[in-house]
Amino acid sequence: MPRAVAGPEIERLIQLLARLPGLGPRSARRAALALVKKKDLLLAPLASAMTVAAERIVTCSVCGNVDTADPCTICTDASRDARTIVVVEDVADLWALERAGAIDARYHVLGGTLSPLDGVGPDDLTIDALVARCAGGEVSEVIIAVNATVDGQATAHVIMDRLAGLPVKVSRLAHGVPVGGELDYLDEGTLSAAIRARTPL
């Protein structure tokens, strides 16, 4: 533990900043110093933006998205296709799909993947809520957009099993060559999947 060099207010700022992903102790110090130097331009606006966020951001009780409204803007957006639900692991994945403008549907955030080694079972995810949403009769398709990892695929299988009796079509994201990707750098699994799922021209 290096000795404290600034006052307790700055030290506390550094300690809290160091807990952000992507910032270590050294970069947290740099960030704190930048904040203190740009007090009016950066520190004060960031403090108020964080206060507003802490007061107003809630988790959507329907889909698990974070927003200032519950249900969230996406769940209440009438222009979106309410019959399709895209199942993602995390809000970050929802944001990624929205940035891509990939689909105008509703979402369902699982809150992680099944991971027996870490003690994460089906009850720790929002699978029951997903089944309840699909049992309502309004949903006709569920697109499972979990990561293409072992845990993600195991989670996808459990979800498929749970949705088996319901009148919904279940699909998953296509595997294949990333757009802009070079074959030489891709793994065997991706190349085999891309061959198997080849599209006629």
Place this chain on the structure above:
Amino acid sequence: MPRAVAGPEIERLIQLLARLPGLGPRSARRAALALVKKKDLLLAPLASAMTVAAERIVTCSVCGNVDTADPCTICTDASRDARTIVVVEDVADLWALERAGAIDARYHVLGGTLSPLDGVGPDDLTIDALVARCAGGEVSEVIIAVNATVDGQATAHVIMDRLAGLPVKVSRLAHGVPVGGELDYLDEGTLSAAIRARTPL
């Protein structure tokens, strides 16, 4: 510009976080999501720490350090040697020397280095204030601890010129092999300086 995927409160948080050194747009999104997820443990404490810092942190009118008091804790610390002033470019350098516990003296923060190409002249730094501190008669030594860069060394020369008529000893940091450093990886300038300044054993 990717399309906004979260509400305006989160988007504003992401934009402000992205202006911190070391965080780009992508890592700012990750940081914002981590903050929103750990609302009580991280977001709210950070918001209040920033509010406190924005309200209470000031720049020391004597040395240029940042603290909640003016003059700062270091300038008013009677246990420190008030006859020695360590001149640094930036508060970050002051923090680095304090972390190392290198010396129990006072400091003087220049606020940068001379850089004619960037339009930074002697009047943009706190050199006048340093000369005034040294003219008071209380100071007997000035240690110039600027970076060993071209701009830093030019600044050191200007400071030495300005202090020439005053009854203060002026020194600079030693050049040499960094502790733990390997000769094979050091540049010629450092090696030559280390030979010239060799110490008898």
